[in-house]
Amino acid sequence: MSQREKYAIEIKNVTKIFGPDPQSALDLLKKGKSKAKVQAETGHVVGINDVSIHVEPGQVYVVMGLSGSGKSTLIRHVIRLIDPTSGEIYVHGTDVLGMSLPELREFRRTRIAMVFQKFGLLPHRSVIDNVAYGLEVRGIGKQERRMAAQRWIDTVGLSGYEESQPHHLSGGQQQRVGLARALSMDTDIILMDEAFSALDPLIRSGMQDELLKLQAELNKTILFITHDFDEALKIGNRIAILNDGAVVQEGRPEDIVLNPTDPHVEQFVADVNKARAIHVHTIMDVDVSESCEFSVPDTARCEDVLPLFADHEWVGVVDSEGNRVGRISARRVIKALARYHKAVTTGP
């Protein structure tokens, strides 16, 4: 049990099949038939297929996949907006599938908040009443919930729009309302289903930065869904890649970029800006004997050190306390970018 409680979210062998008789389709699936085969033979759609993921507290865990790969189906399972055909789901060790309806409502009201791709704002309510909605459902008094809502409206930068109607705001502003609504719940887990996908690239990038900033302050557990591999690399501590409802690879962003184990993943990796994805500490030389004129922190990415190679052959890498942990050269970076599989030993 203690093992179970270690994880904020644990999804274990969850399969979801849409259709009138999911059990028969499940048998076929278990015999190893593909999603397409099952659909052709039974007319049942495989939403997700035997997915297991473990999200540790404080992590930003990204599930990435193309449209139709089952991302939304997966994240909906965490708060049981969908019941699985088979499998188990635990949140902080609590069996979500074992909850009664009132328990489930209480769980949704107090333990988890969610941000939606299509925002899901209440169009007949003002911004502040939207942000306070979750607290209202929880039964918090008007005064108190509006005060909490105001704080998060200020945090996401919407001060002055409290009394506006959602449809008078831009897409980016509406999603800030969605984000503030989730944050105001003050839950330690937040689910985000393609929360930024509907936004313009520039605004999306800004929202990603803000999310990372907020996460550094609040240290929430975030399960983040996206179809954008660059976004996954930018914000994820860990990434699971879904294809046809099944996880094809799971790991740290740089491991996936350096070592794609699946042709489907390789396609994503081929298009990605690897200099941004790869942290220098994963490809550095752990030799610390020779001194370097210039050092970067071990959180730096390849793109951060590239300009330094104009003047230095070797650049040092230091940990958060300032101790040298290794060094890196242009050669190593270029090798990694050219995707020589794990050319060097990994860092700490």
Add this chain to the structure above:
Amino acid sequence: MFPDVIDTKILRFWVDDGLTWVVRYWGDGFEAAAYPLLQLLISIERFLLWLPWWFIIVLLVGLAWLSTRNWKLPAVVFVGLLFLGVMDLWEDSIKTMALMITATLTAIAISLPVGIVMSRSQPFRRIMMPVLDLMQTLPSFVYLIPVVMIFGPGKIPALIATIIYASPPLVRLTDLGIRMVDPAVMEASRAFGTTPRQRLLGVQIPLALPTILAGVNQTTMMALAMVVIASMIGAGGLGYQVLQGIGRLEVSRGLFAGLGIVVLAIIFDRISQSFGKQLQARIGMAEKRT
């Protein structure tokens, strides 16, 4: 000629005898059950007749202004009401208004719950759809006869016939309005731990309100369309004047009373439509549609 397969005479006897039986044994019960309806109609009628004429004008012109924030509709309403007064149609108009208001209120009280249940229960909707189709396509004279037989001529059968005729669009639009609520909004509401009741009252009904209001508007219009027929079985008011005009071949009487009905139709149609548009604009539906 199509061959005689069955003897329809027997079938007709069955129906007729059945109805006679119902009238004989249950007639009083039905009448007693409909009595509160009559009370409602009479009180509304008395109240409206008790109000001074200028107060009703101020009230309706005020509503027209509130619904549009514009002088055009209030002016139309004002001229229309003056026409009713000047043409000596005031009292009949009030009686017709009372019938329409009573029928509409009753239709709302019945149709809203029915529409709500339809929107949540597929089997119930499957049963109700043909019933509504029947109510809308069956010529009103067909159910006028049994209704009159059961209740006797008078205001109650007129009211009931009007309600039967005017309810279906409101039921349909309530059902439609609730089912059209954006599933993304419903899901978000569910994710925050709402109960079905909280979703119904806090999300579905407020978002379906413009559609429901369109239904109320149609119900009012259909109730007005019934007033001439209703007056044949005992409802007074403008419809009765039209009927008299026909009976006595007084074209003028029929024409003016008919115009009076048109005036009422315009007033209530425009005011309720404008309120609907206001509501739509508030929740951003108007923009989405265009």
